[in-house]
Structure formats: C-alpha cells, structure tokens
Amino acid sequence: MLTALDIVNRIFGYFNIQDRPKGRVFTIIAFFANFYLLYVAIANLRYEGYRIRGALFLALFVVMLYFIYLNFMYYFTTKKAPADISPKIERALGGSAKARQEAAEAFVQDETPTVGVFDESQLLPTTLLIGSRQQKNIDRLAKHMEDNGVMTLDYQGVSEQMLTEVAQKTAQPVLAMGTPVLVPFFELVQHGKRWIIRGGLNELDATELAEVVTVGLSPIDDAQDKFDLALASVTLSGGPQKEPGRSGLRDAFAKFTIDAKVAYVNPNK
Structure with a gap:
C-alpha cells in the first residue's frame, strides 16, 4: 500500500x-x-x-x-x-490547526491597508512608472523599514512546513515580509504635468518613489478633473521569498516595488 x-x-x-x-x-x-x-x-x-x-x-x-x-x-x-481524533493526534505531534490558520493569515491580505478609513469600493488601483532612480529610493526605503523594525524579513517566524502549506494553498510565492507592508509616510504631489508619489519613514525622509500614470482606467489628469482624489495606500512588496517547486520550496528574490491605491469621491454627488 x-x-x-x-x-x-x-x-x-x-x-x-x-x-x-x-x-x-x-x-x-x-x-x-x-x-x-x-x-x-x-x-x-x-x-x-x-x-x-x-x-x-x-x-x-x-x-x-x-x-x-x-x-x-x-x-x-x-x-x-x-x-x-485527528486534532488530538495533531496536538500530540506538536501541530495545530489554529496555528496553521494564523500562519496562512499572516501571508494573505484580504483588505487593502490604508491611511484613513475608506470603503473598498472607493479605492482604485493605479499604474505606476518606476525609473532607475526611483527604484534605488525604493530599495533604500526597504532597508530603512527593516532596520527600524517597520517590517521583518523572517517569514513571520513560521516553520518551513507551514510555509509549504501556505504556498500550496495560495499557489503564490511566500514573501519573507508576510504581506505587503504599508509605507509609513507617503503623499501625492504634482510636479508640472507629472503626479509623483513621495514616501519614506516620515516626511523628512521622503523621496520620490514613482510616477502615477493612470487611476483606474483613466489617465490621472482626467481622473483629477472629474473626481476628488486622495492617495490612500502605498504598500511595499517583493524582496526575499520562497516559491513552490516540484520538491518543495525554493528560495527566490524579487526586486522591491510599491503598489498604490487612490481613494476618490465625485464632488458633484
């Protein structure tokens, strides 16, 4: 058998x-x-x-x-x-269904972390343009966030076995940081015809991270003309991670990057 x-x-x-x-x-x-x-x-x-x-x-x-x-x-x-009796056997062997659930939740983000309280229906994704200079700023920000304890790159202390279960369940790489981490400080500013995201540990530390090209399906200039916009979320992702393979997890690395979501409201309603 x-x-x-x-x-x-x-x-x-x-x-x-x-x-x-x-x-x-x-x-x-x-x-x-x-x-x-x-x-x-x-x-x-x-x-x-x-x-x-x-x-x-x-x-x-x-x-x-x-x-x-x-x-x-x-x-x-x-x-x-x-x-x-399987739960009793699992506990006797040192395992726990609750622990597995908590481990999975540490790597699955159901809601977008935001600064301020917004309904998910108010949030729009953005298309960002990240140049080489901005990428260096993002890498620098990632290091500062790790050095200052804003994020850790230790897979939340979860065991390899549980990481494997999470990777199999989500069919996605498992990030060492867990889920994407909210950048401590960020703002959307206009430089001429460009809309720039600045971010850092605080306002004094902020540098240029990306240029916003579109909000939802519209160019940002059109969206700005039609709606009141507010930058609600800028999250950092990437870095060390583990990818599912044929014989278990393998170590990988993706460049650090950011994602942004913009909250909008129609001023005419």
Missing part, C-alpha cells in the same frame, strides 16, 4: 495539482490497498501458530480503515467526521 502511494506521489510531483484532488486520489488508492492487510490477516488467522500475527494485521486493517474514513469525510464531503 505504501509503495503504491509513494509511486502516485512521485508522479503527482511533476504536476501542479492542488491538495484536495490529490488527497481524493490517495484516499481511493489507500481504500483498496488496505484490503491487502485484510487478506494477510485472514491468511494468518487460518493457522493456529499465526493467529496472533493475524489478529495484529486485522487490528491494523481496522485502524487504517478508520483513518481512510476520516480522509473520505474531509476530501469528499463538507461534513465533520464523528469521533474524529
């Missing part, structure tokens, strides 16, 4: 298959393979000198059948299996 599961696992390693379909296949294979234990148990129970061994195989068959049943309930239904 273990050989069959190992072969299937190696085959699946070459494909990007999510956990639930893979778990269903493993459950089906384990269900049929488990009956080999029943066959061995019956074969041993037939002979007097081997009945203790047969009883052990029979007990193992029942135990494996119970765990296969738990897997079936988890992967094929939305119901919780009665008399499920």
Whole structure:
C-alpha cells in the first residue's frame, strides 16, 4: 500500500495539482490497498501458530480503515467526521490547526491597508512608472523599514512546513515580509504635468518613489478633473521569498516595488 502511494506521489510531483484532488486520489488508492492487510490477516488467522500475527494485521486493517474514513469525510464531503481524533493526534505531534490558520493569515491580505478609513469600493488601483532612480529610493526605503523594525524579513517566524502549506494553498510565492507592508509616510504631489508619489519613514525622509500614470482606467489628469482624489495606500512588496517547486520550496528574490491605491469621491454627488 505504501509503495503504491509513494509511486502516485512521485508522479503527482511533476504536476501542479492542488491538495484536495490529490488527497481524493490517495484516499481511493489507500481504500483498496488496505484490503491487502485484510487478506494477510485472514491468511494468518487460518493457522493456529499465526493467529496472533493475524489478529495484529486485522487490528491494523481496522485502524487504517478508520483513518481512510476520516480522509473520505474531509476530501469528499463538507461534513465533520464523528469521533474524529485527528486534532488530538495533531496536538500530540506538536501541530495545530489554529496555528496553521494564523500562519496562512499572516501571508494573505484580504483588505487593502490604508491611511484613513475608506470603503473598498472607493479605492482604485493605479499604474505606476518606476525609473532607475526611483527604484534605488525604493530599495533604500526597504532597508530603512527593516532596520527600524517597520517590517521583518523572517517569514513571520513560521516553520518551513507551514510555509509549504501556505504556498500550496495560495499557489503564490511566500514573501519573507508576510504581506505587503504599508509605507509609513507617503503623499501625492504634482510636479508640472507629472503626479509623483513621495514616501519614506516620515516626511523628512521622503523621496520620490514613482510616477502615477493612470487611476483606474483613466489617465490621472482626467481622473483629477472629474473626481476628488486622495492617495490612500502605498504598500511595499517583493524582496526575499520562497516559491513552490516540484520538491518543495525554493528560495527566490524579487526586486522591491510599491503598489498604490487612490481613494476618490465625485464632488458633484
């Protein structure tokens, strides 16, 4: 049975298959393979000198059948299996479903962090133009944010196993900083015909980080004429990260960059 599961696992390693379909296949294979234990148990129970061994195989068959049943309930239904002892086993082995959930939340951002309170419907994405000089400023800002404890690049202290689970669940690289981090200070200023985002640890530290090209689907000049705009969010992302691979996570690095969202209101309403 273990050989069959190992072969299937190696085959699946070459494909990007999510956990639930893979778990269903493993459950089906384990269900049929488990009956080999029943066959061995019956074969041993037939002979007097081997009945203790047969009883052990029979007990193992029942135990494996119970765990296969738990897997079936988890992967094929939305119901919780009665008399499920897996949480107790997990706690005994040092694992915790709550810890996994907290780890996943540390790397998944459901809402945009903003300065000020805005409804998500008020926020528009932007297209940014980042030149080489601005990129150097972003890299400098990232270092200052790390040096001053605004962000850490230690994967939130999460274990490699939990990082692997997060990467498999999200199918995305796992950032060492966790989720994109809000820049401590930022502002939108107009320089001639250019709209510039300045940012830093504070106003005195601020440097030019990017030029805003569009707000939503409109050029920023058109959006500025139609709406009252406010720069609501500038987040830093990139840096060290781990990417899902065939045999686990691999270390990678992406240049630090920023994303910005602008809040708008129609002054005519």
